[in-house]
Amino acid sequence: MINATYKKMLEGKSIIRELSEYATARGKEIGYENVFDYSLGNPSVPCPKGYTDTVINMYQNNDPMSIHGYSPSLGIEDVREAVADSLKSRFDVPYEAKHIFMAIGAAGALAHAFRLVTEPGDEIIVFAPFFPEYTEYIGRTGAVMKVVPPSTKDFQINFDAFVDIINEKTMAVLINTPNNPTGIVYSEETIKRLAEILYAKQEEYGHDIFLISDEPYREIVFDGKVCPYPAKYYDNTLTCYSFSKSLSLPGERIGYVAVNPKATDSDILAVIMGQISRGIGHNCPSSTSQLAVAQVLGETSDLSVYETNMNILYDALTEMGFEVVRPGGTFYIFPKALEEDANAFCSKAKKYDLILVPADNFGCPGYFRMAYCIDTEKVRRSIAAFKRFVSEEYHK
Incomplete structure (x- = not known):
């Protein structure tokens, strides 16, 4: 049937x-x-030409097993270390390899993050307007998606509505900045206020509330500005990233989850995501893609x-x-x-x-x-x- x-x-x-x-x-x-x-x-x-040159060189000179064999379930160790070092250097958050889980694009990263911090029936809050596939991504986990209506004057977070919606069943809050579909970048003021509310609600409810930050457009920012990095403002942050946009590699399906080192159980969350992979099949991203992006982490x-x-x-x-x-x-x-x-x-x-x-x-x-x-x-x-x-x- x-x-x-x-x-x-x-x-x-x-x-x-x-x-x-x-x-x-x-x-x-x-x-x-x-x-x-x-x-x-x-x-x-x-x-970037550097990515293409790296792949060509690998195919010509590397051991075939290193580029065509299964990668470890958490990702190739040297790649995880390179990603951690890059994030630490850029954003001054002390990541180590153990905090990085390599994923099949941002969708794969989100699939793991949602399951990592919720049980069926728990609630995940999203802010409208949002990427429509969030409805399916979240719904298929058994969690319940709650939507905060938009503030259409500027498309920053509608905090009055958010405070009305957050409750004891809230286990995660999902943000996407720079945002699809609006193109809006959340301001530092917005991120700080969100963090303040989440810290207060964690204390009030007596349980963790994770911030899941979906960031595939992080490098596409205009007017010479820089997008605030949410993990700098809130300890229980899971950063979900894809190289699809920054390196124009959507077909390679390569990204990661970065666990804030200050998050609850941060040293084992990547290992747990490795176990989640066993149940959803989003495991062992392309070895070629992992090894190649590790060589061009400073490029776009x-x-x-x-x-x-x-x-x-x-x-x-x-x-x-x-x-x-x-x-x-x-x-x-x-x-x-x-x-x-x-x-x-x-x-x-x-x-x-x-x-x-x-x-x-x-x-x-x-x-x-x-x-x-x-x-x-x-x-x-x-x-x-x-x-x-x-x-x-x-x-x-």
Whole structure:
């Protein structure tokens, strides 16, 4: 018998993937260069040459077993040590190899973190708008996802609503900064206030509350700023990271969980995650990918194109009358639709070959997301289509 739960999921497939598939099909009809596809957050810049050179050198010179064999369940020891040293140097948090668990991308990192600190029935708080797959990631653990409504004026944390929702069943709080879908970077003030509340609630409830920080966009920050590192402000922090965006390696599926050395039981949490792997199959990330990223931990792809694209879109959208909070990072922008029903708005946009993602599944109806990780030339050409769309459909 087919599992009814997963069969039921076919009725509500990812809107992002559906739109991406539509864009691909439309591209076969009119040429993909004529489809302004803002659906899928797939990095559009090449990975650093240093990564490619490292992989080529490894394949030519290394022992085949070291690059093709199973990695240890917690990750390759030298890689874990390199990651710990890099984080310690960058953020002044005293990580050691024992605090690092290598994972299959950020999704794999989150899968372990959720199971590490919750039992079925426990609650994990997330802040809207949020990446829609969090609903499935959390729901499949048996934990319950509680959503804090957004503060749409700036998309920082809505603390009044948060304090109303947190309770004795709360075992973890999930944040994503820089944020998908808004592009907002949580300020240091926001992180500090969140930490203060969590410390107070831990004492009030008499149990740990873990902060799970999902940080795949950490290096994509604009205006010369730096994203605050949440683990510096709160001891019980699990940092979930992927190299997908910083090194443009989404297909390599490589990331990690970094356990704050001051967290409860910090010396054994990575070992416990190794046991979690036995139950969920997210184990033994690619040896090649681990060894290669360890050689380029100080590098990123040329991420400057994302800021260029953001500025083009932000200026054009505001000029056309859209309400939009200026992104501080990532490669997403999150305007308010020109009508209450963002699904209807995005459906109308398809007539102009503009592929936009309505934000109902992000927990923020009435808004839409644009993933502008596309060629700048294409971003510029899309503005004319946007202006026609707004003029003809909304008379603006």
